[in-house]
Amino acid sequence: MTQIPRSALILGLAGVIPFVWGAITLLSDPASQWGLDTLGPRFIGPYVQLSYGMVILSFMSGVLWGFATKAQGGQAATGYALSVIPALWAFFMTGGGPVSAGTNLLFGFVGLLVLDYAFWTWGLAPKWWMSLRMLLTALVVACLSVGVFL
Numbered sequence: 001m002t003q004i005p006r007s008a009l010i011l012g013l014a015g016v017i018p019f020v021w022g023a024i025t026l027l028s029d030p031a032s033q034w035g036l037d038t039l040g041p042r043f044i045g046p047y048v049q050l051s052y053g054m055v056i057l058s059f060m061s062g063v064l065w066g067f068a069t070k071a072q073g074g075q076a077a078t079g080y081a082l083s084v085i086p087a088l089w090a091f092f093m094t095g096g097g098p099v100s101a102g103t104n105l106l107f108g109f110v111g112l113l114v115l116d117y118a119f120w121t122w123g124l125a126p127k128w129w130m131s132l133r134m135l136l137t138a139l140v141v142a143c144l145s146v147g148v149f150l
Contacts (some may be wrong), residue, residue, distance in 0.1 A: 004128045012136050014054065016118040022049035026146050029126035046098035046147040053144065055088040060112055061087035067124040075122060082119075086112050102148040106141055113137045 004012075025032040025044040035044035042048065068079025086108060093104035096125050116133040119125045 004132045008128070008132060012132055013139075016136060016143070019054040020047050020141050022046060022052075023146040026150065029045060046102055048099050049147055050094060050098060050105065053108070053140075054094055056140075057086040057090035057105070057108050057112065059101040061085070064115060064119060067119045070124045071122065078094055079119065079122070079124065082115055083117065099148055102144050106144050106148060109140050109144070119143045 025035050032044050064083035067078055068083050071079045089108045094101040120129050
């Protein structure tokens, strides 16, 4: 694996902010109250994590679809088929309460990492891709775990 480009790292880390904020508001009553008063109930606790997690899994489906365009024949067809799984997972598996939805998002992000690895080993993702994805997935899973396990 090679070094992650600075812009990809900064933007990737910025994309984790809603997950971190959700975890903070679950752990801190003052932060939760400030968020509720300032941003509204949709932007605190599990609500921000779950809605944003669904968006990110769908976004990552698009990223994988883009990687699949670099493949040919059967590998391309497989790549396209695999690329829609994160979005479908987010759509079908995040109903119910915040704990079950959060648990399913956790599994969705771990499953996404498996798909990232497949596209990376096929040479369709940049060489630095897994370094970035492992870091971001670890952060997202840690943040979602606050709502699921605490």
